[in-house]
Amino acid sequence: MTQDMIVAKNLTKKYEDFIAVDGINFTVKRGEAFGLLGPNGAGKSTTMRMIASTSQRTDGELQILGKDPNTSGPEIRAHLGVVPQQDNLDFELKVWENLYIYGRYFGLARKFVKTKIEELLAFAQLEDKRNVKTDALSGGMKRRLTIARALVNEPEILMLDEPTTGLDPQARHVLWDRLFRLKEQGVTLVITTHYMDEAEQLCDRLIVMDKGKIMAEGAPAQLIKDYSSREVLEVRFGSSRNAEAAEKLAAVGDRIEVLPDRILIYSEDGDAVLKQIHELGLEPVTSLVRRSSLEDVFLRLTGRTLVD
C-alpha cells in the first residue's frame, strides 16, 4: 500500500474571481500528523474540503489514498474521518444515536456499530452521556462526539478543521490528549488551526498558509529555527511611546518587529538584550523574555499576527 496518503500538486480552487487556494504543493505520509496553519481566510478549510473529496478542485492534481477525488470521491470518502469546523451533529438525537446513524451511513452492520459505539464513547469520555440528547452537551463534549463519530469507519486519514476553536482551555487540553492518543496509534491526522500552540503540540510537520499560498513548510521546531531566533524579548512602552522607543532600539538584537501594542526583539539571548535596553536608558513598562514560537514565524513571513 502506498505510503503517500495525500499528494497535492499545484492544487487550486477558484470561486468566480476569488482564488481561495492558489497552486499549493504538499505530501502527507502515512502516520503523520500534518498541519495547515494560517489566519482565517488563508484557504485552509477550502484545502480541507478538497482533501475530504467533497469540494472539486479548479486546477492542479490531487491524489488521496492513491485515487483522484474528482473521479473516486465516494471510494475515498469511505476511508476518511471528517471533523468539520462546525459540529454538524443531529442535536435532536441522543449521543449514541449520532454515532449509530453515522456508522450506518457507511453501511456498517448494526451489530458491529453497536460494539463500535462502546469503544468510541469510551474514547470520547462520554460513556455516562450515552442517552443524553446531543443538544444538552457542552461545547467540548460536542466536539469530542464529532471526533468520535469521524472514527466510526476506522478511517485511514482523520481530518480536523479547527478542532479546538471556541473551546475553553481545559476542554482544549482534554481534546489534545485524545488526538495525541490517536497519533500514537498511528492514525494519519490532517489538522487546520490558527492556534500556534495547537500546531506545535500536535503536528509533526506543517505548512504555513496565507492568502491561498504556502509561505513555509517543515517541522514546527525547524520552522522556528529557520525563520526566527531562539528567544524573543517583548517590551511595552505604552502605545504612544512605542514608535519613538523603536527608533532607538533599531541596533539591538537580530531583528525587530513593531506591533501596535508592543515591540518584539529577536535574539539568541533575550535577557542580554533587555540589559542593553536598560543601558540605553530606556525603561519599558513591561518586559518578557520567551522562546520563539510559530506565531513569530508567521509574523516574519507575512508581517501580520495569526489571530487578528
Added chain:
Amino acid sequence: MSETSVTWQGATKLVNMRKALTFGAWFVAEYRLRNMSKWLGAIFAFGLGNPILFLLSVGIGIGSLVDKGSGGHPMDGVGYLVFLAPALLATAAIQGAMDETTFPTMQGFVWDKSFFSMNSTQLTGGAIVRGIMIAAAIRCVFTVFMYEIVLLAFGAVTWASIPALSWSSTIAGISFAAAMLAATSFVKQDDGFFAIVGRFIIAPMFMFSGTYYPLEILPTPLQAIGWISPVWHSTNLGRHLSYGHPVADWLVVVHYAYFLVLFVVAMYVATRQFEKRLAA
C-alpha cells in the same frame, strides 16, 4: 504496521463499497425515520386530529347542508363526504409528504448542515435525495392511512375504495413532495420561504382544485389553477377510481403523465442541485 494501528486503519475491509453505494439511499432513509420517531407524537396528533376536526366541521356541517339542498340528487350522485374524501386525502398526502422533504432539506443544508456530514461519508447527493424521498413516501403512506381510518369511522369511504384512494393520493403526495424537495434545495435562508409556500401555493391549490365542488363550476381562467394543481389531478383520479366519477380515458392518461413528469423532473433537478451545493 503495529497492532494498535490496525484497529484504526483497517478501513479497507471495514466499509463494503458495493453495499455502501447500492443501499446508500436506504441508510439516509433509516436516519430520517429515526429523526421522525422523535416527532411521532406530533405526527399522530396532526395525522388524526386534522381529519377529525375537518370532518366534524366542514364534512358533516356543510355536507348535511349540501346533501339536503340537492333534493335527493347529491353531488356527483354520491354523498358529499364521499365526494370530498379523495380531495381531503390528496391534500393530507401532499402535506404529510412535503413536510418530510422541505424541513429536512432546510435542516440538512442550513440549520444543522447534516447533509454535509452525510456527504463526508461515501453518500452522494443523489443518494441523499433518494433517501429523503423514501422516508417522505413512508410518511405519506402512513398519513393517508391514518386519514382513511378516520374517513372510515365517519362513513365517508368504504373498505372497497381504500386501495384506489390510497393510490390516487399517495402518487400526488410523492410527486409534489419531490417538487418541493427540488424547490427547497435552492433556498439559502429560511426568510419566509415556508410562509410563502403555505399561503400562495398550498392554500390556493386546495381552494381551486375542485375540492368542495366540481372544478367545472368555476370560470375557465380559475379552472386553470386546478389544471396545474396536483390536488385536482389526484382528486379527479380518486373520484374516478373510487366511485366511478366519469373521466375520459385521455384525461386519466394526463393525470398519470402529470405525476410522472413532475416526479422525474423534480428528482433530476433536486439531484443536480444537491450535488452542486454539496460540492461548493
